[in-house]
Every structure is written in structure tokens, then in C-alpha cells.
Amino acid sequence: MTEREAKAFFSEELLAWYRLIKRELPWRMNRDPYRVWVSEIMLQQTRVDTVIPYYNRFMNKFPTVGALAEAPETEVLKCWEGLGYYSRARNLQAGAKEVVEKYGGIVPDDKAAVAGLKGVGPYTAGAIMSIAFNRSEPAVDGNVMRVLSRYFCLEDDIAKPRTRVGIEKLAASLIPEGAAGDFNQALMELGALVCTPKSPSCLPCPVMEHCLARLEGREHELPVKTKAKKPRPELRAAVIIAGSGEHAGKMLVRRRPDTGLLAQMWELPHLLLPPEQEHLLDERAPKENAELAMLLGRMVREETGLLIRPRGWFMDADHVFSHIHWKMRFYLADLGEGLDAAAASAASMESAVAETAAAYDSGASASAAIAEGLPPDYRWIGKEDRNVLPFPNLFVRMFKQYWD
């Protein structure tokens, strides 16, 4: 069989297979480009089953490009809470604003325009153009690279960007006339349901007959992929500060910086231990530790002017990101004597108020924050308030332990 015949066989059989067995998914209701767009952003590095509930919630809350463009950023992040890679949410909203401003709220049927939207890379651009507009563009993701590596017995390392470019050319040459959307989804559907990473189910595969890897008994060896490095450990100490008086039943939280890891999400005050202090969180060390309590107290005082009184260990938690492994220890604390604004040093209080006034654009929020005597990125939250501010999952789980 010639390569041309193998390719024709692959395209025809795969497309026919997909049209028989394709799953009903929320983003397959219709070809609304906005719906396709949102789904493709959510599906980046995220499984279908994980995305479905988020997708339904998101489309219910932001049904149109305009609705998303107008929404407060915090609400968008809150809707994304727990899904990870939060810059996707911010980029998606930035893209929505661009579509409103430049294209009247209509996603343009234009490859370059779509590819220029924030958060839309080579894969997503191809996916949107092919699925929403049925344009003949490849959409090469991890599934596609795995499927094609096996079928054509390609030994290039799929972790290298160059390999994806090569496979894009191959994938483009396989698209049947007038069926780009279905074919691209068929490739991914096969990778997700049949040609899986570890134990591919070759028997029900519609193209097994001419799959080179299968014919050579090498389906378990392909694709070739260099393995990722282990995430580096970071030891962190956090503190749950219980409020008193008007803040009784609440705890102190802060907002993370605008850029970097978990940007603009909320969290408990905590600190990263430098290497020379990592022994304080050693597994064998006592959980209660005066030096650690002092370090936490100093951090809180310097950032907020509040004086805290340590009450002991609460829980340990591990949280693994792609490249960092947080090993966290949570401590309980409450507020010390006379430790309201008046007790803080004049200098730190003055600067806190100045920062508050400067950072807040909303007059109401500014006066509220100043009245609290807290910097603008700190707040007291109660059991219900956690459903308003967006938190990374690690803290959501901690809240559950604390409040439920």
C-alpha cells in the first residue's frame, strides 16, 4: 500500500467512525464561534470530563462575547476557580474585549484575526477556524501528535516544538474536502477514547489495519517524548488569623500580585522559607515552633500593621503545580491585645492608608478599606465570603477543613 493510499484510508475511515460514535458534548450543540472558542480555551491541558461543568456554568453566566467583555474580572476568575491556568481566563476576557471593539462582538471568520487574540495559539486558532467555520486548518494537540506518531510510525520527540510544526503539515494534508471540523475532532476523539497514552485499544480502532506502529508491534513505544522535570519543592508557612469583635468568625486573606503564579487569586497570608530556614518545617521537627511563629507574626505586622498571637498548628497540605511543589504548614492565630489600627506603629499605619488610597479606584471600596485599617489587598472574610473571592483549590480545601 502506498503512503497516499494509507493516508486516504486513514482520513476516510476516521471521519466515518467519528460520525457514528461522536460524543454529545455541550460545545457541540451548535457551531457558535464563541462557544467553540470558550471550549477550546478551557480544554487546553484539561480533560473533557473536568471541563464540562465549568463550561456549562461559564456559558450560563457569560452567554455572549459582549457579556464576557463587560463582566468584572474577579467574576470571571471566580467562574474559573479550580480549573487552573488562570491566565487563560484573563486572556479569554481580553480577547472578548478585542472582538467587541474591533469586530462588533462577532468572532471574525479570519485566521489571522483569530490567531491574534490573546490566549489563542496555533492549536486553538486551527481548532476555532476548523470547528466553527469549517476552514481547512490543522489543529494539532497532544492527542493528534500521539495518533499520527503511531499511525505513521514517527519517531520525532513530540515534546519539541519543531515536531508539532511538522505534524501540522501532515495533519493538514489529511483533512478531507469540506470536513475539516469533523475530521479534526475525529483525530482528538480517537486519541481521547481509543488511541490513549498508556494502553491503546487497537482492536476497536477504525484505522488499526494500516497503523504502522501496530503493524510493527510498537504502539506502546510511540510517541517518543522526553519526560518532564520534577517540580521543585518549596516550603511555606501560612497563618489562619481569626478575627475578633466586628470580624468575629472571619479570617484574614490577601490578594496575590497581578502577574505570576496564581495571579490575582486570593490566599492566606504565608511566607516562603529560604533554604537556611527550611529545617523549621522538617518532617521530624516539632510542629509547634517559636521561631516560625515569630517569622509569621513579623510578616503579618509588616504587611498589615496587625499583631497576632499564635495558637498552634492546624494542618499540613501539599499542593503540586506543574513546576513547583508547595509543602505548606498552616498555623492558627488570633489578634493580640489592643492590636487594632491604634496599636500599629504610626509609620506603618500611615503608609498602609496611603497605599490604600492610591491603589483603589473605587471610592466606596477605598473608604471601606481605610476604615478597616487594612492594606487594599487584605480582607476579612467569613464562611460565605469565600464564595465571592476566587481562591486556588489548595485554600478552598483548607476552608473546608476549617469551616465545615
Added chain:
DNA sequence: AACTCGGGGAA
């Protein structure tokens, strides 16, 4: 090219 950026399901 290498690193940054979440979280979880599956083996």
C-alpha cells in the same frame, strides 16, 4: 529552547 503557568484522572 527552556521555563512558567493548575489541577486532577488514570494506570
Added chain:
DNA sequence: TTCCCAGAGTT
């Protein structure tokens, strides 16, 4: 444990 998932942005 290890892998990797409908990847993109930054350096």
C-alpha cells in the same frame, strides 16, 4: 508514584 491532558506566553 508517574504521566499527561483539545497549550500559550515569556525569556
